[in-house]
Amino acid sequence: MTVTRICSALLLAIILVLSVVAPAAAQKNRNAAVRIVMCEWVPYTTATLPDSGALAEIAKIALQLQGLEAQFTIVPWARAVSMMQQGETDALLPVYMSGNNLKRYHLSESVLDVDSVFMRLKEVEIPYTTPQNLQGWRIGTVQHTSYKKNLADLGIFLVEEVPHEIQNYRKLVAGRIDMMLDTRETLERMLDSLPAEERHEVVFMDPPLHTKSLHMAFAPTSRGRQLRNIFNEGMNAVRSKGVYDAVLDKHDVVRSTGTAVRQLD
Incomplete structure (x- = not known):
């Protein structure tokens, strides 16, 4: 039995036990x-991984422990916001925390x-302790993210x-930019997807530019507020019983280092 299968079996056992002892209010x-x-x-x-991805699996378990069934739909971002x-x-x-x-x-x-x-490429030395060290270096980012604005705010x-x-x-x-900026998870997954002939030695520059938290967003209604509160209770149970870390390990999710230049809330 592979490590992933063992992990899945343990998770299932934990879920069944927790479901039996779920609070009466959840019933x-x-x-x-x-x-x-x-x-x-x-x-x-994602639709490409078991259990629809790490955060989907965590959300499903958290709601299940509260007597609720998660029904997932995957659509493009603009459609999701419209829905x-x-x-x-x-x-x-998920959504990022923002004003x-x-x-x-909710x-x-x-x-x-x-x-x-x-x-950056390992062969290209770039001194870096604060973002101000990077003025004059060419940085690549992805469209429809806040990175360009974040960097402009830093000069x-x-x-x-x-x-x-x-x-x-x-x-x-190709030497057309000096470094790129994205979430560490995104960068590592991209590197893993490359064929061997395209892989070059790279360096993740410490400290991270910033850390942002991801959340479940609920509709701005009284029902949405109620569901948010129920979900939070389920998340507390998921964390306290060790299920949270087990799911992240199962999906090989990179954890925050907690040493970012800025903590964005």
């Missing part, structure tokens, strides 16, 4: 469904902290955006 929710819309974001939420606006779904997983998201949703407690890091303006991180990697190898 009244039995068989109620929570509609959750997600986007493709490996390894967090929330139109009341076609109960929740969106805008706090205004338009946000759960953090489901994961994510580090954003700079990555860093040599930033080039592309549609996908693989394009930044190829620009990095």
